Amino acid sequence: MTFTRGLQSIMFAAASAANPEEACGLLLGLGTDVLFIAAVVNSHRQPERHFRIAPDAAAPVVREAMRLGVDVIGGWHSHPHGPPTLSRDDIAGTPGAGFVQCVVTAESVRAWTVTPPTAVEIAVAFRR
Numbered sequence: 001m002t003f004t005r006g007l008q009s010i011m012f013a014a015a016s017a018a019n020p021e022e023a024c025g026l027l028l029g030l031g032t033d034v035l036f037i038a039a040v041v042n043s044h045r046q047p048e049r050h051f052r053i054a055p056d057a058a059a060p061v062v063r064e065a066m067r068l069g070v071d072v073i074g075g076w077h078s079h080p081h082g083p084p085t086l087s088r089d090d091i092a093g094t095p096g097a098g099f100v101q102c103v104v105t106a107e108s109v110r111a112w113t114v115t116p117p118t119a120v121e122i123a124v125a126f127r128r
Contacts, residue, residue, distance in 0.1 A: 001074075001100060001111045002125045003034045011104045014039040015078035021047035024077040026058065027100065028065045033127075035070055042077075050089060051077040074100030074111070084110050086119050 014023040014037075021042060028036040038061040044052035053075065065072050077090070084105045094101060097115040100122070112119040 001032050001122055002127050005126055007034055007037050008109055010037045011076055015104045019080045022051040022078050024051040024053055026061050026072050027074040027076055028070045029073045030070055074102060076102035076104055078104045084108050086112055091116055091119050
């Protein structure tokens, strides 16, 4: 999974602004190259510990991806109080096999390819 430092900064800023709640959003790109970051409202009833991307929040992002000619290649959320790893709930809530989930903390971005009930960490690299 590749990002620019600018995209990383967008996720860090969204996570900081949402703290103490979890921020969340979608990753748009081609293959494993993230080209755009979309932040959406966390609609979980306990946003301090969990996240949920509601279908009505995801729909405009999916339409924009189609307009731009890119794919929704994954999702991201922050862990403002926990470790930079996927929780069991994160894995169980993944929308489909092979979906990429990124966890953002104040210092890092980590990524996994998820096919519930398993997740395999993948490398995160930064391009110019």
